[in-house]
Amino acid sequence: MTDEADVIVVGAGPGGSTTAYHLAQHGLRVLLLEKTEFPREKVCGDGLTPRAVKQIVKLGIDTSPEAGWLRNKGLRVIGGGVRLELDWPELASFPDYGLVRTRLDFDDMLAKQAVKAGAVLHTKANVTAPVLDGTGRAVGVVAEIDGEAKEFRAPLTIAADGVSGRFPLAMGLAKREDRPIGVAVRRYYRSPLRHEDDYLESWLELRSREAGDNLLPGYGWIFGMGDGRVNVGLGVLNSSAAFGKTNYRRLLTDWLGSTPPDWGMTDEANADGPILGAALPMGFNRVPHYTRGVLLVGDSGGMVNPFNGEGIAYAMESGELAAEVAVQALARPAGPARERALAAYPAELKARYGGYYRLGNIFVKLIGNPQIMKIATRHGMPHPTLMRFVLKLLANLTDPRGGDAMDRVINAMTRVAPAV
Known part of the structure; x- marks a missing residue:
């Protein structure tokens, strides 16, 4: 046929x-x-x-x-003892809001x-x-x-x-x-306290209460779905020594065990579905x-x-x-x-x-080193202007023509970098 x-x-x-x-x-x-x-x-x-x-x-x-969409203003970044809310930039090229669906x-x-x-x-x-x-x-x-x-x-x-x-x-x-790849795992939890949030939340440091407040590999996220649930997950890059050698599902529950109990993520009874994982093929x-x-x-x-x-x-x-x-x-x-x-x-x-x-491939190799990540978090997070620059770079949100000084620096960096 x-x-x-x-x-x-x-x-x-x-x-x-x-x-x-x-x-x-x-x-x-x-x-x-x-x-x-x-x-x-x-x-x-x-x-x-x-x-x-x-x-x-x-x-x-x-x-x-x-129409059933939950809007957000930007990214809340947590790390180095600092909690910073960064609004999406105001640009001609992109809207100034994100969505959850x-x-x-x-x-x-x-x-x-x-x-x-x-x-x-x-x-x-x-x-x-x-x-x-x-x-x-x-x-x-x-x-x-x-x-x-x-x-x-x-x-x-x-x-x-x-x-x-x-x-x-x-x-x-x-x-x-020779190109980076990541692994992400996520789960939904019922969380009346956290299910509506104006920001997507990114955790640069993950800690385990069971392991004596030890630092865990990877980075995490929490954001509300607007329907009584939150999406919680973490990712690990192949530049990390833990990549391929870690039980990622156990890693997620270890981290969530350190979150406040009233968020609802420490109680298995609040889980809505299994922990699911996927690979993230990056950088062409x-x-x-x-x-x-x-x-x-x-x-x-x-x-x-x-x-x-x-x-x-x-x-x-x-x-x-x-x-x-x-x-x-x-x-x-x-x-x-x-x-x-x-x-x-x-x-x-x-x-x-x-x-x-x-540039992203270089970034992945750098943050795979826990010491470099620790230094970057400790010294970068206390500086909101620097972090706004980092948000624009990481989210690839600039105006290609005109724009502010940050846009011009980021656009120049991407132009001079050899293409992969």
Whole structure:
């Protein structure tokens, strides 16, 4: 059995649905294949920065509190004995608020926007392999639907199948081991005291009361969901000596054991669901982002920000860019002219993020050293102006043209850094 489309998008997470939405908006025939059903649980991404908010607004989604979104003003940072609230910067390029929304219905909402724009969505469609022509170029995919292998054909395929990257792997694109990767675990707790909060909360130091107030590896977060629950989690980077050698779930409960009892996170009876974990592929850890008829979007191409572990914004941004490039490429005849257009995708990704991710990769190596992290926390946290600079750098929130002195310094740093 065969179906024809202009573009096949593999995976209906934020990156895939955003890609499909923009492609359909331009009038292309889009097939969006998702291996699970909606709504479905995902580990990371409930807390959205202004970068992600901008993309959500572009999809025509109402982000008002009346539509069920919980807004936040910025980031509360805790470390070095200091508690500092940093508002999101006021910029022309990005809104000055973040959002919270459970992934359980966030991904469903984005997929519905893609369908509304004209994309055809198939759920429970597990893509198992590319269809290759005689030159090794992908000209379609094979997907298992209701136990039946079905072939779909299209001149372009966009892989947005997440950290597993099964489709890129089938195309021979393995992960790069020299790029950073993180592991995150999170759990929901019922917490009437903390479930509504104006700030996302980041803990730079994690301590265990059971282990004599010892410092634990990694960094943590707590933020309210607005529905009586909080999202609590932690991440560990592969630059840490503890990476791959730690029971991350035990690490989370050890840290939460040191939080105030009235927050509700020390009592197992308040837990809402299991502790779940996921990998965070960072700093372009799978390349090339275009090859033989396939473009990689989001986690599939290792686009998580090494500075802060944010992936949704970059999945959606790369999806929008992939759609723009695909529209221009498919307006040209197959062959050299089309390939020149498609080559713009990895080139533009490198121009946008290459220098910034290079700095992020260096940052990951530095903070993997506990002594460096301790010195940075102790000496940086007491200085609000410095921390506002750090927030802009870590969240990648600057105005590219104009802006204040901080913007100009950060933009200059990313321009002079060699691209990854």
